[in-house]
Amino acid sequence: MDGNMSAITASNGWEVRSPSREYLGLSSEERAKIDGFLTEHPVKLGAIAKRLGVRVLLSTLPRGTSGQISKEDGDFVIRINRHEAKHRQRFTLAHELAHFLLHREKIEADGGWSENVLLRAPNQPIQIEYEANRLASDLVIPSAQLAEATADYTGPMTSEVIEDLARRFGVSTAAMEIKLQMV
Numbered sequence: 001m002d003g004n005m006s007a008i009t010a011s012n013g014w015e016v017r018s019p020s021r022e023y024l025g026l027s028s029e030e031r032a033k034i035d036g037f038l039t040e041h042p043v044k045l046g047a048i049a050k051r052l053g054v055r056v057l058l059s060t061l062p063r064g065t066s067g068q069i070s071k072e073d074g075d076f077v078i079r080i081n082r083h084e085a086k087h088r089q090r091f092t093l094a095h096e097l098a099h100f101l102l103h104r105e106k107i108e109a110d111g112g113w114s115e116n117v118l119l120r121a122p123n124q125p126i127q128i129e130y131e132a133n134r135l136a137s138d139l140v141i142p143s144a145q146l147a148e149a150t151a152d153y154t155g156p157m158t159s160e161v162i163e164d165l166a167r168r169f170g171v172s173t174a175a176m177e178i179k180l181q182m183v
C-alpha cells in the first residue's frame with residue numbers, strides 16, 4: 001500500500017521511514033502549529049492537542065473502546081480509555097489527533113466516532129484508518145528526531161536497541177519497528 005515510501009538514512013547507516021504523505025499534505029498553518037513540538041522526544045502530545053484547540057480527557061469508556069472523538073459545544077473533544085497501558089494511550093491520542101487533522105469534517109458530520117481496540121471507527125473505510133495511523137506515527141516518532149536519536153547507537157539494530165528507542169519515544173516496540181523500516 002505504500003509503494004512510494006521513501007527513507008531517511010541516519011548517520012549510522014540505519015534507515016528511518018520518511019514522513020508520510022498525510023503529514024506532508026497538512027496545510028502550512030497546521031504544520032506551523034505542530035512542528036515546534038516535534039523537535040524533542042517523547043513528543044508532548046497533550047501540548048499539541050492544546051495548541052490545536054482540542055480537549056483531551058482520560059475517561060472510563062465502554063469495554064473494547066480505545067478512544068472517542070467528537071465535537072461538543074463548538075470544540076473537538078478526544079476521550080482516551082483510562083484503563084489501557086500508557087504507550088497504548090499515547091498512540092490512541094496521536095491517532096485521534098490525526099483524525100482531527102485529516103477528517104474532522106467527516107467526524108462532525110457523523111456526530112463523532114468511537115473506536116475499537118484496533119482503532120477502527122464503525123462504518124468508515126479502512127483507508128481512513130491507514131491515513132490516521134501513518135500521521136499518528138509521524139506525531140509520536142518524528143522522522144528527523146529518530147534519525148538523530150539513532151546516532152547514539154552503533155553496530156547492528158538489535159531488539160535491545162529497538163526497545164530502548166521505543167522507551168525513549170514512549171511508544172510500543174511494534175510502532176518503533178514500523179518507523180525503522182523493519183516491517
Ligand SMILES: [Zn+2]
Nearest residue numbers: 119120121132
Ligand atoms: Zn481511527
